[in-house]
Amino acid sequence: MQFLDEYQEIVAKAVERYTFKDKPAELYEPMNYIISHGGKRLRPIMVLMASDMFDGDIQKAIKPALAIEFFHNFTLIHDDIMDEAPIRRNKPTIHTLHGINVGILSGDALLIKAYKFFEDLEPELFKACIRVFTHTGLLLCEGQQYDINFETRENVTFDDYIRMITYKTGILSASSFEIGALIAGANFADAKAIFNFGKHIGIAFQIMDDYLDVFGNQEQFGKKHAGDIYENKKTVLYLLAREHATDEERKELDYWYSKKTDNVDKIYSVEKIFRRTRVDEKTLHLIQKHNEIGQGYLKQINVPDAKKKPFIELANYLLRRES
Template sequence: MEFLDRYQQIVADAITKYTFKDKPTELYDPMNYIISHGGKRLRPIMVLMACDLFGGDLKEAIKPALAIEFFHNFTLIHDDIMDEAPLRRNKPTIHTLHGINVGILSGDGLMLKAYKFFEDLEPEVFKACVRIFTHTGLLLCEGQQYDINFETQTDVTFDDYIRMITYKTGVLSASSFEIGALIAKANFKDAKAIFNFGKHIGIAFQIMDDYLDVFGDQAQFGKKHAGDIYENKKTVLYLMAREHATEEERKELDYWYSKKTDNIDKVYNVEKIFRRTKVDEKALRLIEKHNEIGQSYLKKIAIPEDKKKPFAELANYLLRRES
């Protein structure tokens, strides 16, 4: 998509401009390493898109957009440590290359650099953006803790899961859009509408992530196949499978999810239950449901439809990743 390429180039140029040249290099080189791998850089793009939508100055939004990207990558570094993940974006993770201590420190460094990149905003806008940013960070930590809790918790409900992924994924997308809107001085109603659009697209994106973990192409996805099964993650696939499984299948799921093992039999048997209960189809329907809810919030914003079209296109693009 042409509009996406344009925003990606703006973000890429800014990342090059603000490459960390500080010392010690043992701290900052790993920070540059993960930022340079890029990925799609969707969250900073969301900041820029929302700023554009409401007629703001993109130059004012570039550093806050990078703040979001730094923060996002901080969470990825620490997430990879907690998950003992060897790969991120088909590249070795920082703790794999440099050890856990450097992983922790470089993640912390990115988070603190993120705060500094809000400093050029006008005082009132700065205060509002940092308040949202800090609240988002706390929710993300809460979501991560819920995710960890779920590995050993036996009574996880669907509502528990939705809360967890909203905190872990949905609110960062939502806040990225809201921060862009606030920089453009959008009114409260519109800022909240774009926030809710981002929240539901973020929820749908995480459900798609869960889906691709099992049903996706590993080469395209860039992560270990069925990593969530190995880690006993109570994803939407697991919860839906339990709901629609036979009593015997539920007992088998309980057996395998009581063990944290790389045993290939675990993946084979759990996947067999997932396929029998058709959780792949059910997950895709749930993704579409949250996409539709997100689009309904987009429609509430009193701006010409042609200006909102890229947001609908972005949502559809995100939710049609390789599978």
């Protein structure tokens, strides 16, 4: 998509402009490392897209967009430490290369640098954006804690899972769009509608992430295959499998999810139950459901349909990732 390429170029140039040259290098070079391997940089692009939707000044939105990108990478560094993940975006993770202490410090510094990118905004807009940004950060931490809790909690419900992924993933996409809208001067109703569009697209994106963890192409996905099964994460695949499994299959799932092990038999056995209960089809249906809810919010926004088209294309692109 040409519009996506154009936004990616804007973000890439901004990232390059703000490359860290500070000392000590042991702190800042790992920060440059993860930012330089920034993937598709979708969340800062969401800020710019929303700003454009409401005829904002894109130059005014660039630094807040970088704030979102820096914040997102801060969460990835710490997430990788907690998950003991060896690779991210097909590259070794920071704690794998430099140790856990450097990983924690580099992540903390990225978070602080993210806040500084809002400093140029006028006072009222600064307060509004920081309010959204800080609330997002707190919800994301809550979502991460729920995710950790679920590894050892037996009675995780589907609603628990949706709340967790909303906080962990959906809220950052939602807030990226909302901050872009606020910077462009959108009214309250439109800013909330684009927020809700982003929330449901973010939920769908995370469900797709869970799907690809098991059913995706590992090389294209850029993560360890079936990492969620290794970590006993009670994703939508697990919940759907448990709902549709036989009593014997549920007992087998309970057995394997009571052990945190690299045993390949665990992966093979759990995947076999996933396939027998057809959770792949059920998960793809759920992804489409949240995509449609998000599109419904997009329709409510009071701008010409031509301005909404890139958002529809982005949503479809995100949910057609390689599998």
